[in-house]
Amino acid sequence: MNTPTEIDSLLQGFPVVVVQPVQWGEQDAFGHVNNTVYFRWYESSRIAYAQKVGLMELHQTERIGPILASVSTDYRRQITFPDTVHIGARVSRIGRASFSMEHKIFSRSQLALAAEGTSTLVVFNYKTNKPHAMPDAVRRAIENLEGRSLSSD
Numbered sequence: 001m002n003t004p005t006e007i008d009s010l011l012q013g014f015p016v017v018v019v020q021p022v023q024w025g026e027q028d029a030f031g032h033v034n035n036t037v038y039f040r041w042y043e044s045s046r047i048a049y050a051q052k053v054g055l056m057e058l059h060q061t062e063r064i065g066p067i068l069a070s071v072s073t074d075y076r077r078q079i080t081f082p083d084t085v086h087i088g089a090r091v092s093r094i095g096r097a098s099f100s101m102e103h104k105i106f107s108r109s110q111l112a113l114a115a116e117g118t119s120t121l122v123v124f125n126y127k128t129n130k131p132h133a134m135p136d137a138v139r140r141a142i143e144n145l146e147g148r149s150l151s152s153d
């Protein structure tokens, strides 16, 4: 029996996990979830992560927030309706203004890794339209969430 608990253990080390039901309309003519949907799922996990470390609030108050610089994925399994996906996000690196995230998507019905990817976000000043140095408070919040220090490179 595939249980959410088993998937939770597969996603150990991912401090943010978003759980979403697969929608019928996310499938394409070939009967599987279309490749573009995986990027939406990654995005949901990035947003949840940014909310947890105060980056969404910072955007509301200071107009300093994340912007997506790059994203990539490897597809490991097809996903079909009905299913539920568990999308993990963790930060693996913090630079001066940028930080890197790793993502994993697990299929609950297959109890298997369906995709894994990486993304780079840049802290961005939406007033000047320029990158902004990672604020210390956000760096600390990320390190607290990850349970380790993430040195600059």
Ligand SMILES: CC(C)(COP(=O)(O)OP(=O)(O)OC[C@H]1O[C@@H](n2cnc3c(N)ncnc32)[C@H](O)[C@@H]1OP(=O)(O)O)[C@@H](O)C(=O)NCCC(=O)NCCSC(=O)c1cc(O)c2ccccc2c1O
Pocket: 042, 043, 046, 047, 050, 066, 067, 068, 069, 070, 094, 095, 096, 097, 098, 099, 120, 122, 124, 130, 131
């Ligand atoms: C991405 C840019 C802001 C970079 O600007 P610029 O080239 O001027 O930056 P620098 O050369 O000074 O570098 C700063 C910093 O960024 C790193 N970097 C730059 N480009 C890349 C890249 N392609 N890949 C990886 N890393 C990159 C560089 O190494 C530096 O790192 P340091 O740590 O050393 O400082 C600029 O190119 C730009 O504005 N691009 C357009 C971005 C865009 O339009 N993205 C799509 C819309 S945003 C979006 O969709 C989005 C998605 C989400 O999932 C979000 C989640 C949560 C919140 C918001 C989200 C969001 O807005």
